[in-house]
Amino acid sequence: xxxxxxxxxxxxxxxxxxxxxxxxxxxxxxxxxxxxxxxxxxxxxxxxxxxxxxxxxxxxxxxxxxxxxxxxxxxxxxxxxxxxxxxxxxxxxxxxxxxxxxxxxxxxxxxxxxxxxxxxxxxxxxxxxxxxxxxxxxxxxxxxxxx
Numbered sequence: 418x419x420x421x422x423x424x425x426x427x428x429x430x431x432x433x434x435x436x437x438x439x440x441x442x443x444x445x446x447x448x449x450x451x452x453x454x455x456x457x458x459x460x461x462x463x464x465x466x467x468x469x470x471x472x473x474x475x476x477x478x479x480x481x482x483x484x485x486x487x488x489x490x491x492x493x494x495x496x497x498x499x500x501x502x503x504x505x506x507x508x509x510x511x512x513x514x515x516x517x518x519x520x521x522x523x524x525x526x527x528x529x530x531x532x533x534x535x536x537x538x539x540x541x542x543x544x545x546x547x548x549x550x551x552x553x554x555x556x557x558x559x560x561x562x563x564x
Contacts, residue, residue: 448475450476458474523542
């Protein structure tokens with residue numbers, strides 16, 4: 418059973434909070450093609466791709482965003498997302514976290530990753546952002562958010 422199905426199975430139950438920190442893949446594999454010497458692509462359908470095929474091209478298809486369904490599934494719960502970003506800077510990550518809060522109707526979002534820098538940011542839907550130097554400080558702050 419995948420994460421989406423596990424969460425959806427909890428719909429209708431009393432859920433106080435969801436901390437959605439799962440590293441769910443943003444993409445899944447779609448079609449696979451081989452390229453002819455003239456550049457033309459031919460789709461290959463196989464359960465196993467042989468190295469004899471040479472270089473292949475794979476399509477990446479966006480996956481369904483689980484986090485976008487959480488407010489619908491758990492309307493009364495305290496919802497916290499996570500934004501781990503590799504590129505950009507701390508303000509970029511904070512802005513991305515604010516967008517996630519607005520788009521997914523979250524209460525808060527944790528921001529971190531190489532783009533954020535050391536530590537963690539905890540963004541609130543009112544725009545406030547608190548910084549925590551380590552996991553222990555962050556987890557204590559997250560615990561205080563519990564109803």
